[in-house]
Each structure stands twice: as structure tokens, then as C-alpha cells.
Amino acid sequence: MGLKVKRHTLGIALFALTIVTGGFVGKDGKKEIKATIAAKKGIQRDLVLLNNQNGILPFKNLASKTIASINADSDISGEFRNMLANYAPLKNFNLAALAKSDLKPFSTLILKVSASSLYKPEVVNFIREYQATKELIIAGFGEVTALQQLDEFNTPIVWNPVQSAVASEYSAQVIFGGESAVGKLAFSVSPKYKEGEGFATEKTRLKYTSPEELGINSSKFNKIDDIMREAIASHATPGAVVMVVKDGNVIFNKAYGSHTYGSDETTKTADVFDLASVTKVASTTMAAMKLYDEHKLSLNAGIGNYLDDLKGTNKYDIPVRDVLLHQAGFINLDFFSYVRPQDHSSDSSAMFPVKLADNYYLRRGYYQDVMLPKMVRTPLPTRGQYVYSDISMYMMKEIIEHQAGTSLDKYVASKFYGPLGMKTAGYNPLQRIQKTQIVPTERDTYFRKTLLQGYVHDSGASLANGVSGHAGLFASANDLAILNQMLLNGGTYGGEEYFKPETVNLFTSRQSNVSRRGLGFDKGTGLGYPSRYASSQTYGHTGYTGTCVWVDPKQKLIYIFLSNRVYPSASDKLNSMRIRPRIQDVVYEAIAESRRSLASASED
Numbered sequence: 001m002g003l004k005v006k007r008h009t010l011g012i013a014l015f016a017l018t019i020v021t022g023g024f025v026g027k028d029g030k031k032e033i034k035a036t037i038a039a040k041k042g043i044q045r046d047l048v049l050l051n052n053q054n055g056i057l058p059f060k061n062l063a064s065k066t067i068a069s070i071n072a073d074s075d076i077s078g079e080f081r082n083m084l085a086n087y088a089p090l091k092n093f094n095l096a097a098l099a100k101s102d103l104k105p106f107s108t109l110i111l112k113v114s115a116s117s118l119y120k121p122e123v124v125n126f127i128r129e130y131q132a133t134k135e136l137i138i139a140g141f142g143e144v145t146a147l148q149q150l151d152e153f154n155t156p157i158v159w160n161p162v163q164s165a166v167a168s169e170y171s172a173q174v175i176f177g178g179e180s181a182v183g184k185l186a187f188s189v190s191p192k193y194k195e196g197e198g199f200a201t202e203k204t205r206l207k208y209t210s211p212e213e214l215g216i217n218s219s220k221f222n223k224i225d226d227i228m229r230e231a232i233a234s235h236a237t238p239g240a241v242v243m244v245v246k247d248g249n250v251i252f253n254k255a256y257g258s259h260t261y262g263s264d265e266t267t268k269t270a271d272v273f274d275l276a277s278v279t280k281v282a283s284t285t286m287a288a289m290k291l292y293d294e295h296k297l298s299l300n301a302g303i304g305n306y307l308d309d310l311k312g313t314n315k316y317d318i319p320v321r322d323v324l325l326h327q328a329g330f331i332n333l334d335f336f337s338y339v340r341p342q343d344h345s346s347d348s349s350a351m352f353p354v355k356l357a358d359n360y361y362l363r364r365g366y367y368q369d370v371m372l373p374k375m376v377r378t379p380l381p382t383r384g385q386y387v388y389s390d391i392s393m394y395m396m397k398e399i400i401e402h403q404a405g406t407s408l409d410k411y412v413a414s415k416f417y418g419p420l421g422m423k424t425a426g427y428n429p430l431q432r433i434q435k436t437q438i439v440p441t442e443r444d445t446y447f448r449k450t451l452l453q454g455y456v457h458d459s460g461a462s463l464a465n466g467v468s469g470h471a472g473l474f475a476s477a478n479d480l481a482i483l484n485q486m487l488l489n490g491g492t493y494g495g496e497e498y499f500k501p502e503t504v505n506l507f508t509s510r511q512s513n514v515s516r517r518g519l520g521f522d523k524g525t526g527l528g529y530p531s532r533y534a535s536s537q538t539y540g541h542t543g544y545t546g547t548c549v550w551v552d553p554k555q556k557l558i559y560i561f562l563s564n565r566v567y568p569s570a571s572d573k574l575n576s577m578r579i580r581p582r583i584q585d586v587v588y589e590a591i592a593e594s595r596r597s598l599a600s601a602s603e604d
Contacts, residue, residue: 033212036166040213043162043170049181050147050157052199056135057156058177059108060495062088063418065135068106070095072113072123079165080112080139083172086208086478088421095126108135110175114163115142118149131155139171148190169208176421177204177494203248204495205421206485211251211590215597220590221252224583228256236573237546239267239439240563243477244587247556248485252587253477259439260567272424272433272474273562274441274457276543277390279473282425282483283412284393285507285520287400288324290415293503296403299324299519306399309376320399322384323392324519325512329380330391335371336447336459343370356462357448357455367464372398386515390460390470396520397469409467420482420493425475428466430454438474441545443568457545457566471544477560484540484551484558508539508551524552531559531581533588546574550584555591559584 049057059065067090071077081092093102095111103109109130117123118140127150130136136155140146141163150157158174158181160167173179184198211218224242231237239257243250259265275282291297297306303323304316315328322328343366345352346359354362375391397408404411409427417425429438433454440453447459456462458471466472486492487508491499507519516523524530524538530550531538540550546565551558561583565574574580 033210033218037210037213039162039164039166040170043160043167044179044182046162046183046186047158047160047167047171047174047181048144048183048185048198049174049201050159050193050197050199051154052156052201057137057158057175057181057199058201058204058495059088059175061419062421062494063414065108066106067091067108067110068093068103069110069112070098070126072111072117072120072126077112077168080168080172083169083178083208084110084175085423087176087178087205089423095123103130103134106134108137110137110139112139113141115140115144115146118146124149127153127155137175139175141167141171144185145189147193151190151192173207174201177201178207179203205493206245206481207249208253209249209251211246214246214249214251214594216246216251216590216594217597220593221586223586224252224254225256227579227582227586231574231577231579232257234573234577235261236571236577236579237563237565238263238567240546240561241267241269241271241273241477242583243269243481243558243560245481245485245558245560246591248489250478250481259564265436267439268437270424270437270476270478271562272429272438272476273547273564274439274452274471274543274545275473275475275480275547275562276457276471276545278480278541278543278547278549279461279471280393280469281521281539281541281549282475282480283408283427283473284396284400284469285324286416286483287404287408287411288320288396288520289499289503289507291400291403292507293499297399303395303399306402307395309372313376314380315376315395318380318383320396321511321519323395323399325515325517326386326388326392327384327512327514328389328392328395329383329385329387330375330389330395331378331381331387332389333374333378333391333460335374335463338370338374339447339463354465355455356466357444357450357452359450360448362463362465371460371463384514386512386517390458393469394460394464395469397467400469407467408469409472416483416486416498417479419496419498420486422475422479422482425473425479425483427456427472427474428454429474433474439564440567441564442566442570445569477562480549480560480562481558484549484560488551488553488556488558508553510536524550529581531584531588533585533592542580548580555588557587557591559587 070093072095138157140159144161158171160171174181180203181201184196188194238261241255244252253269255267255269257267299321302317304310310316318328343363345361348361352361438454441457442452456466456472461468461471490501491504521539522541524534526536535554537554538552542548546563548561561580
């Protein structure tokens with residue numbers, strides 16, 4: 001099967017053309033890239049942010065906002081909206097077709113206007129009406145003198161004198177803090193908007209841009225296309241999304257292949273994947289870190305102090321630290337082998353309310369009645385040794401829910417995913433995401449006997465109603481980039497603190513004398529794992545479904561690979577062909593070559 005690549009909009013229009021489609025950047029392309037970078041510098045200089053005395057921009061507290069984007073013009077609206085969508089969930093409207101009732105659910109409105117549209121009474125009346133009742137932001141483009149029409153308003157204005165796709169994307173990033181505002185009005189426009197006016201802001205979130213802005217030759221990433229072509233042709237995976245973030249900048253975000261072999265449903269960068277064991281670090285460990293930060297969880301306390309069911313058992317005195325390090329001695333259990341015919345039904349009912357897949361419903365209380373007691377009664381044959389066991393994260397889920405006073409899925413959604421602006425991350429995705437956006441995982445022939453799409457692949461997690469500490473989380477690459485950039489920042493993102501820096505350092509550094517592990521996190525060895533070039537500071541995790549997230553603080557680098565390599569059934573080709581580490585190697589090599597080029601240029 002041939003390689004399929006889905007085009008999409010990234011930081012700049014040219015980047016979308018040259019990188020996302022995998023095309024080689026020739027001489028003309030290089031000239032265009034240089035021209036685009038120069039244009040962005042001009043836009044940064046000339047863009048002005050006005051009426052921001054209350055510090056509304058860049059946005060903070062995204063969990064408290066429901067955002068609508070309203071377009072008063074038809075030109076370059078797609079680029080603007082697509083860029084906004086990288087930062088938070090929002091709904092798009094056109095002003096001409098807008099009904100008043102449409103905006104009732106929204107707290108925050110972003111109105112995109114051109115200079116000419118400000119001379120239309122309906123646009124000014126809209127601003128006049130909603131400035132009083134909503135948090136309103138105006139994103140304007142074109143002749144600066146049109147600001148005269150906005151003298152009576154105090155709502156923040158992001159004004160860009162350039163009307164282009166690049167300018168549109170830049171303004172969208174300023175609103176959320178992906179780009180900074182530094183410009184001042186070059187001349188007085190009105191009694192209110194005078195020469196020298198303009199508020200400065202700092203970059204607080206991910207920026208979407210080209211590798212060239214960081215001095216990296218985008219053509220060096222063409223090797224990733226070659227590796228993915230090989231992977232798909234060999235049936236190592238039907239498709240994948242690869243994302244690279246360097247110094248807080250998304251410089252590569254590309255979708256490959258299809259949802260399934262031979263499918264017309266091409267993979268998209270916004271697609272949602274079953275993360276499998278990446279759940280351990282993107283959900284459970286995040287929650288443990290937060291509770292530790294709030295002094296609600298002690299790493300040295302025995303887990304029996306948090307779970308009454310463990311009193312009088314061999315697990316009572318196991319320190320939380322050992323559970324996170326996989327040194328508690330837990331064995332692995334094959335939970336689906338314990339399921340009896342009377343435990344499930346093909347129809348839902350009050351007795352069988354837990355949906356594990358289409359036409360498969362589990363009886364009420366199965367997790368509490370069967371699974372948890374089996375975990376409590378297991379022997380501990382390897383105490384103090386490193387033995388990777390999912391039971392560790394089952395236990396951490398129980399501890400977290402006891403200390404947080406709510407379920408794990410609700411806790412991480414309220415503490416991280418919502419406030420960070422993550423649009424897709426969460427458990428049981430069919431409850432909130434269109435099925436077509438979720439990549440099928442496996443054609444299950446041994447347990448649920450159906451195609452798993454939107455239902456967690458891991459059988460144990462499915463028996464726990466899809467919410468577990470070791471598996472069950474679904475997300476897009478962009479969401480994982482946001483979450484891990486927060487960690488790379490030392491616990492802050494978007495102007496808000498999620499963790500103390502010392503907490504991030506503690507959990508992500510090596511904490512074991514018998515393994516390479518951090519607390520919850522897998523670690524790089526500095527000797528070839530997970531990449532030939534990854535430093536020993538690297539932390540992250542892999543997932544059975546064909547996923548991985550790796551963060552290298554030394555390089556300020558995030559590498560994300562999402563795939564459904566277990567479709568239609570489990571295959572080891574992704575691992576045996578070393579697809580994930582080979583792509584990661586290419587990323588390091590491109591960065592290293594850019595440094596050598598810069599060093600050579602400085603010597604010349």
C-alpha cells in the first residue's frame with residue numbers, strides 16, 4: 001500500500017506545504033521559507049495589542065472559559081480558526097448567519113474582523129452588545145486607521161496590519177500565548193489609540209512554526225517519511241502521527257497512512273489514539289504528583305494507610321514509592337480469563353450496565369467483587385526487585401481516588417486536561433468525541449469478539465469500566481505535547497502552575513537502585529534507550545498499542561509517536577523494525593546537524 005499523508009495547517013502556511021506533505025524543500029522552497037520567516041518578524045514588529053490593561057491576554061484559566069470564534073469576514077478565516085483550535089476547545093460561527101441564541105453557552109468570544117468590516121453597523125453593534133455581557137476579544141486585520149471605529153470600546157484588540165495566512169495564524173497564537181506581542185503603534189490613530197501604545201506579552205504556550213525558525217533544515221525530516229513508508233508497507237502499523245516539539249515550538253506534526261489497511265479514512269494529526277501504558281504517565285503519575293504536591297500523598301507511607309482493604313495483608317507496609325517504581329513485588333494477572341458467561345451479556349440492563357464494547361456488557365460491581373479482591377490476595381514473590389506489573393498502577397488508582405475524593409478520570413480532567421486546554425484527552429472517548437476521529441485499535445477475536453474503536457484495548461482496563469491506572473486514556477498528539485511541555489517547563493504552562501519544579505524533578509529523575517525507573521516514569525539510559533542520542537535525563541513511556549512519549553530536558557525536546565500497531569491483531573513488527581527509536585534518532589540527528597551548521601557559519 002502506498003503512503004498516505006494528510007495535509008493540515010500548522011504554524012505557517014509554507015511549513016504545512018513543505019513538511020506536512022513530506023515534500024523536499026528545493027532552492028525556491030528555501031527562498032520562500034526565508035521570506036516567510038522574515039515576514040513573521042515583520043508581523044511581530046507591527047502587530048499591536050491594545051486595551052489589555054487587565055491582562056486578559058494571553059488567556060489564562062482555560063477550564064473556566066467556553067470559547068466561540070466568530071468570523072465577520074470570509075478571507076483567511078480557516079487559518080485563524082485552525083490555529084485557535086490547537087489551544088482549546090471552541091466552536092466556530094460566521095457573523096452573518098449567527099443567531100443570538102447561538103452564543104448563550106459561551107463565556108468568551110473571539111471576533112475576527114477586517115478594517116473594512118468595522119465600517120459596517122452590524123459589526124460595531126455586535127461589539128457594543130457583547131462587550132457588556134461577554135469576555136470579548138477583537139482580532140483585526142488591515143489598515144490601522146480603522147481602529148478609529150473602536151474608540152468607544154475597552155475590549156482587548158489584537159491588530160495586525162497584514163492580511164495573510166501567516167498573519168492570521170500569528171494573531172491567533174498571540175491570543176493564547178503561543179507568540180508574544182511586542183509592537184507599538186507607529187503613529188496616532190485617534191485620541192484613544194496614540195503613537196507608542198501597545199501592550200507587551202510573553203510566550204506562555206506552545207508555538208507552531210517551521211524547523212527553519214530554529215535553524216533546523218526541514219528536509220532532514222524527510223527520513224521520517226521513508227521510515228513510515230517502510231512501516232506501513234511492512235504492516236507494522238496502518239498509520240501513525242509523529243510530533244516533535246523543540247524549545248517549546250511544534251516543528252513537526254504529521255499524519256501517515258490510514259486508520260486501517262486499505263481504508264479511505266486517512267490518518268489525521270487531530271486523530272485520537274488508545275495510549276495504552278502511556279496512561280501511566282499521562283494520567284496516574286500526574287495525579288500522584290499533584291497529591292504529593294498538596295501533601296496528600298507520602299512516597300514513604302505504606303499503601304495500607306490509604307486503602308482499608310489492605311489491612312492485615314502482605315501489602316499493607318509497601319511504600320508508595322515502591323509501587324511507582326514497580327518494586328512492590330506485584331505479579332501480573334490475566335483478568336479476562338476470570339470472566340464467566342454469567343458475568344456478561346449482549347444487552348445492557350440494570351444488572352449489566354458496564355459497556356466494554358458493542359454488544360458486550362459487564363455485570364454491575366465486577367471490578368469491586370472480583371478484580372480488586374484478586375489483586376489484594378496475590379503473593380509478592382519479588383519484593384524489592386524491578387518487575388514491571390500493571391497491578392502497581394491499579395493500586396495507584398485506588399490510592400489516588402481515596403485521597404482525591406473522586407474518580408481518577410474526573411480528577412485528571414479537572415486538574416490538568418481542562419485547565420491546559422487539552423481537547424481530546426480522557427477515558428471512554430466515545431462519550432465526548434466523534435467515533436470517526438478515534439483510530440480503531442484491534443479486531444478483538446479472543447475476548448469481546450468485535451472491532452475495538454473507542455473502547456480501551458487492554459482487557460483489564462475494560463473490566464474496570466474503561467478507567468484504570470495503567471491503561472484507558474485516549475488522546476491526540478497535540479494534547480500530549482501540551483501536557484509534556486508543562487512538565488518540561490518545570491510544572492507551569494499558560495501562566496499557571498500545576499506542579500512545583502522540585503516535584504517534577506523528583507518524579508522524572510532516576511529514583512531506583514535496581515532499575516532505570518523514575519517515579520511512574522520510564523527513563524532513558526543515556527546508552528541507547530529510547531534512542532541512540534537520548535540523554536540520561538530523558539523520561540516518558542511507551543504503550544502496547546504502538547505509542548510513546550519521550551521528553552529530553554537536556555535538549556528541551558519532546559517526541560511523540562502514536563499508532564495502532566495492534567490492528568488488525570497484535571504484531572511485533574513495529575518493535576522488531578525499531579520504527580519508533582529510528583524516527584527519534586532522525587530528530588536528534590537533524591538538531592545536531594543544525595548546530596554543526598551554525599558553528600561552521602560562526603567560524604566563517
